[in-house]
Amino acid sequence: MIIDELPDRQYPVVVVGTGFGALFFVHKLLQLQPATKVLMLERGPFRSWETQVAEGHNSHIRSDETFKATGIPKFWNFTIAYGGGTNCWGANTPRMHPNDFRQGTLYGRGQDWPLSYDDLEPYYSAAEQIMDISGPDDLHRITPRSLPYPQPPHRLSAVDRIMKTAQPDMHFALPSARSRVATKQRPQCCASFDCEHCPIGAKFTVHNGFAHIMDATNVLTLVEAEVIELERSSPSAISGVRFRWRGREHRVGCDVCVLGANAIHSPAILLRSGFDDPLLGRGLNEQLGVAVEVLLDGLDSMDGSTISTGANYAFYDGPFRAERGAIFMVFDNDFPYGLRKEFGRWRQTLSIRSAIADELNDENRVSVNEQGEAVVHYVGNSAYTERALEHYLEHLPQVLAPLPVERIVDKGLRRTQSHVQGTLRMGARPADSVVDDGQIHHHVRNLVVVGTSVMPTCPPVQPSLTAAALSLRAADLMFGAQS
Amino acid sequence: MMNRRTFLALGTAAGGAIVLGTALVVDGYRRWVMSVLRDSLPGHSFEPASLARFIDEYESLHDEARKFRLFGAAETLLEARSLLPQRTAERIHNEERQVLTEFLVGSDFFQNRPAGVKTITYNGRAVVCRSPFAVFDL
Numbered sequence: 001m002i003i004d005e006l007p008d009r010q011y012p013v014v015v016v017g018t019g020f021g022a023l024f025f026v027h028k029l030l031q032l033q034p035a036t037k038v039l040m041l042e043r044g045p046f047r048s049w050e051t052q053v054a055e056g057h058n059s060h061i062r063s064d065e066t067f068k069a070t071g072i073p074k075f076w077n078f079t080i081a082y083g084g085g086t087n088c089w090g091a092n093t094p095r096m097h098p099n100d101f102r103q104g105t106l107y108g109r110g111q112d113w114p115l116s117y118d119d120l121e122p123y124y125s126a127a128e129q130i131m132d133i134s135g136p137d138d139l140h141r142i143t144p145r146s147l148p149y150p151q152p153p154h155r156l157s158a159v160d161r162i163m164k165t166a167q168p169d170m171h172f173a174l175p176s177a178r179s180r181v182a183t184k185q186r187p188q189c190c191a192s193f194d195c196e197h198c199p200i201g202a203k204f205t206v207h208n209g210f211a212h213i214m215d216a217t218n219v220l221t222l223v224e225a226e227v228i229e230l231e232r233s234s235p236s237a238i239s240g241v242r243f244r245w246r247g248r249e250h251r252v253g254c255d256v257c258v259l260g261a262n263a264i265h266s267p268a269i270l271l272r273s274g275f276d277d278p279l280l281g282r283g284l285n286e287q288l289g290v291a292v293e294v295l296l297d298g299l300d301s302m303d304g305s306t307i308s309t310g311a312n313y314a315f316y317d318g319p320f321r322a323e324r325g326a327i328f329m330v331f332d333n334d335f336p337y338g339l340r341k342e343f344g345r346w347r348q349t350l351s352i353r354s355a356i357a358d359e360l361n362d363e364n365r366v367s368v369n370e371q372g373e374a375v376v377h378y379v380g381n382s383a384y385t386e387r388a389l390e391h392y393l394e395h396l397p398q399v400l401a402p403l404p405v406e407r408i409v410d411k412g413l414r415r416t417q418s419h420v421q422g423t424l425r426m427g428a429r430p431a432d433s434v435v436d437d438g439q440i441h442h443h444v445r446n447l448v449v450v451g452t453s454v455m456p457t458c459p460p461v462q463p464s465l466t467a468a469a470l471s472l473r474a475a476d477l478m479f480g481a482q483s
Numbered sequence: 484m485m486n487r488r489t490f491l492a493l494g495t496a497a498g499g500a501i502v503l504g505t506a507l508v509v510d511g512y513r514r515w516v517m518s519v520l521r522d523s524l525p526g527h528s529f530e531p532a533s534l535a536r537f538i539d540e541y542e543s544l545h546d547e548a549r550k551f552r553l554f555g556a557a558e559t560l561l562e563a564r565s566l567l568p569q570r571t572a573e574r575i576h577n578e579e580r581q582v583l584t585e586f587l588v589g590s591d592f593f594q595n596r597p598a599g600v601k602t603i604t605y606n607g608r609a610v611v612c613r614s615p616f617a618v619f620d621l
Contacts, residue, residue, distance in 0.1 A: 152621060155621075190611065191612060194610070301616075335584060343524065
């Protein structure tokens with residue numbers, strides 16, 4: 001319930017942020033303890049889906065105006081509004097590869113996650129059920145699963161069908177939270193190609209997927225409340241949250257604090273609060289995005305059922321990851337570069353958007369300045385990523401060999417993947433992480449960090465589903481039978 | 484020193500040049516868009532009122548379109564493309580694709596039309612269910 005007055009002074013649970021990490025944590029908490037009183041503090045405004053579509057933007061707050069930056073200029077994109085990334089996301093929902101969780105052991109790159117794929121699998125399945133994910137059962141070959149996808153896969157394009165026939169173990173329908181079939185909450189995706197502001201509301205968002213949280217009388221949300229710092233009653237416990245609302249500072253007490261701002265603002269809040277963990281704020285990252293257009297010779301495509309239909313794992317996993325980053329390829333079914341100009345060959349074109357895993361660099365980091373503002377220091381991608389990019393551009397023609405390729409046009413690097421990750425990484429020990437495998441701070445045991453900031457490596461897949469699954473697990477560990 | 488009469492005459496001339504130049508730029512851009520469509524869709528004609536609406540809509544919605552106003556004007560006066568560096572020529576090619584795409588996707592071109600109909604009518608910008616090629620069969 002969105003509230004318009006100052007809340008009570010004390011809550012069992014105070015949640016900072018209302019994005020994927022926060023919402024899925026609260027969802028699980030309500031399943032386990034339906035009557036628990038929760039206060040959610042959101043820095044941005046509440047904007048209905050209708051308003052977002054009508055105005056063509058998710059929030060009037062520009063992400064790059066919420067922090068300072070030094071070093072190499074880079075655009076970090078996120079939504080400051082109720083629902084966070086659930087508003088603006090593209091709704092592609094691949095799981096991480098099982099080997100992503102142990103790339104330190106397997107490939108000597110980065111660190112292992114403190115949990116395994118098998119540990120997270122039930123929560124992946126649960127998150128997919130909550131979001132009514134569409135996906136193919138044969139993807140089980142790459143990412144094993146305990147439950148079938150709730151919705152059938154999206155229809156493959158002509159390109160995808162050829163690739164699937166030629167590479168049955170590498171090419172799959174792309175899992176997605178864009179409805180393949182209508183549900184009570186969402187109509188079927190009709191390929192409008194504007195997922196950020198889907199005009200028919202076919203993708204999962206807070207507005208169509210978490211109405212029970214929005215309506216719950218014991219879950220109060222104060223919007224336009226900017227958290228200043230977390231207060232500690234002792235070195236090992238958070239006692240309250242100080243925030244700015246309507247021009248004044250306020251405080252609310254809590255038994256448990258859930259921090260889910262994002263990978264820039266969550267560490268900034270902890271830094272302002274006096275936390276000094278060695279890796280706090282370090283390892284800010286996202287995948288390197290690269291786009292190509294493939295001009296096809298005589299093959300009419302784009303007859304799939306949504307904006308992106310294919311997922312290709314040809315560059316994803318193998319011993320090569322000791323030398324260069326994993327790559328996740330998304331085959332689009334739209335025309336971001338336009339139809340072709342040649343008469344009758346309008347749709348003989350294919351857009352491929354690929355994401356390359358980066359290697360965490362502690363020099364890519366978040367700090368706070370004297371005014372307490374978040375400051376991003378960015379020194380660029382790793383050589384590990386650059387080598388993967390070089391290899392990709394050189395060997396892509398071999399992967400695309402089954403297709404009648406006329407020409408591959410390098411469309412360059414994408415300025416952002418809109419995945420802000422790292423900075424509060426999870427791990428087994430305080431020396432190499434900030435939170436433990438349950439996402440609880442190593443020393444402050446009533447502080448849970450949710451969202452993509454806890455990811456200790458940068459897998460090449462979109463992270464939203466993983467953030468959702470991690471939050472379900474974190475809430476289960478804290479409030480469930482295992483707690 | 485410039486007398487009042489000279490000042491007014493020069494002012495009128497300058498103002499006229501600006502009006503003429505602006506008109507040329509605007510008119511040149513419209514002609515350029517039309518030439519993109521005509522060249523890409525040989526043998527077809529365009530319903531005039533809907534074509535005018537398309538150009539207005541396209542120009543108002545696309546930042547790039549404004550940048551192409553001057554080029555469009557230049558293109559009407561001389562064969563500008565042959566003078567352009569490759570990168571600029573590519574940008575223009577890409578813009579031509581966007582113009583063509585927006586027009587076709589928002590028109591009746593990909594709809595089932597009676598055989599022999601060669602006039603294309605623009606119906607407005609396609610926002611919902613934008614793809615004319617998507618298939619939704621399960």
